[in-house]
Amino acid sequence: xxxxxxxxVSAVLIVxxxxxTLLVVxxxxxxxxxxxxxxxxxxxxxxxxxxxxxxxxDAVDVAFTEAxxxxxxxxxLILSGIAMTAKREKAVSRRRALLPRVITGVVGASLIYATIxxxxxxxxxxxxxxxxxxxxxxxxxxxxxxxxxxxxxxxxYRGYDTLGETVVVFTAGLACLLLIGSxxxxxxxxxxxxxxxxxxx
Amino acid sequence: MMGHLILRVTIKILFAPxxxxxxYVQFHGDYGPGGGFQAGVILASAFILHALGFGLxxxxxxxxxxxxxxxxxxGVLIYAGVGLxxxxxxxxxxxxxxxxxxxxxxxGQHIGIIAxxxxxGLAVAATMxxxxxxxxxxxxxxxxxxx
Numbered sequence: 251x252x253x254x255x256x257x258x259v260s261a262v263l264i265v266x267x268x269x270x271t272l273l274v275v276x277x278x279x280x281x282x283x284x285x286x287x288x289x290x291x292x293x294x295x296x297x298x299x300x301x302x303x304x305x306x307x308d309a310v311d312v313a314f315t316e317a318x319x320x321x322x323x324x325x326x327l328i329l330s331g332i333a334m335t336a337k338r339e340k341a342v343s344r345r346r347a348l349l350p351r352v353i354t355g356v357v358g359a360s361l362i363y364a365t366i367x368x369x370x371x372x373x374x375x376x377x378x379x380x381x382x383x384x385x386x387x388x389x390x391x392x393x394x395x396x397x398x399x400x401x402x403x404x405x406x407y408r409g410y411d412t413l414g415e416t417v418v419v420f421t422a423g424l425a426c427l428l429l430i431g432s433x434x435x436x437x438x439x440x441x442x443x444x445x446x447x448x449x450x451x
Numbered sequence: 452m453m454g455h456l457i458l459r460v461t462i463k464i465l466f467a468p469x470x471x472x473x474x475y476v477q478f479h480g481d482y483g484p485g486g487g488f489q490a491g492v493i494l495a496s497a498f499i500l501h502a503l504g505f506g507l508x509x510x511x512x513x514x515x516x517x518x519x520x521x522x523x524x525x526g527v528l529i530y531a532g533v534g535l536x537x538x539x540x541x542x543x544x545x546x547x548x549x550x551x552x553x554x555x556x557x558x559g560q561h562i563g564i565i566a567x568x569x570x571x572g573l574a575v576a577a578t579m580x581x582x583x584x585x586x587x588x589x590x591x592x593x594x595x596x597x598x
Contacts, residue, residue, distance in 0.1 A: 310484040318492040330586035396481040405564040409545035423578030
């Protein structure tokens with residue numbers, strides 16, 4: 251049984267090690283950098299590397315979302331946020347940085363400790379693959395007949411959950427509109443229609 | 452004003468293919484990776500890219516800010532409306548099979564999935580663009596050498 255999911259030193263493994271190394275390098279560079287523009291760029295690179303890593307794990311749908319949202323939209327939003335605030339991060343005294351460092355260290359150590367209990371990658375007997383996952387894989391060709399299992403699970407089996415997620419996205423947009431939308435800033439200026447149009451054609 | 456010539460030419464070349472790709476991801480979600488959420492983000496990113504290169508004003512002339520809350524709500528309502536429609540036909544909420552009950556290849560499931568993915572795509576695209584408008588519309592646009 252042991253040999254089934256044992257990976258030999260292959261091209262995929264080299265790619266995985268390279269991506270994970272770059273992720274760690276990227277994270278350390280983000281922590282050490284004070285120039286926020288560079289941090290925003292690095293976070294975009296970090297997301298793109300994560301997307302590449304998800305592809306090596308055969309999670310193309312997740313990789314797709316990570317590349318579009320993490321590397322694309324988030325970077326633009328962070329840059330828009332930086333445009334409103336300072337361009338550089340202020341240095342923090344060592345005493346104030348102590349507690350956050352301890353908390354981060356403890357949380358990180360416990361996360362690494364938790365991975366020891368996780369099943370091996372691709373283990374067919376892991377709880378996620380053995381019961382519900384297998385049931386979906388077996389039932390989708392008869393129930394739904396769409397080739398992409400992810401879509402079948404998201405939109406049909408778990409359609410109710412996805413409706414909830416759509417409402418969450420809607421709520422996020424609504425909150426942004428209410429908090430920092432143009433009507434919230436310029437004293438009830440509506441939705442920007444009363445702004446002077448400088449470059450009217 | 453005429454700075455970033457290379458960026459602007461690139462954006463002009465890429466704009467239409469990005470829109471096309473968003474539609475492909477939207478309607479090909481049954482067969483390949485992707486779906487409404489990714490398609491909505493890609494669609495919004497095309498307009499955000501244009502706004503970054505050519506200014507927010509020109510983007511808002513194509514998609515006025517007042518449309519976006521409507522799009523957000525409409526997307527959610529399309530999704531929930533499919534669920535209500537299946538209830539009206541006598542099945543459970545979001546039980547798509549009732550849409551085409553006599554089909555041998557589960558056409559109801561296909562129609563239902565396409566419809567709810569359309570709702571997700573519309574809601575996500577409108578929300579992403581709304582958030583970008585909210586951020587970018589606050590301050591006067593930074594000058595080219597502000598970074």
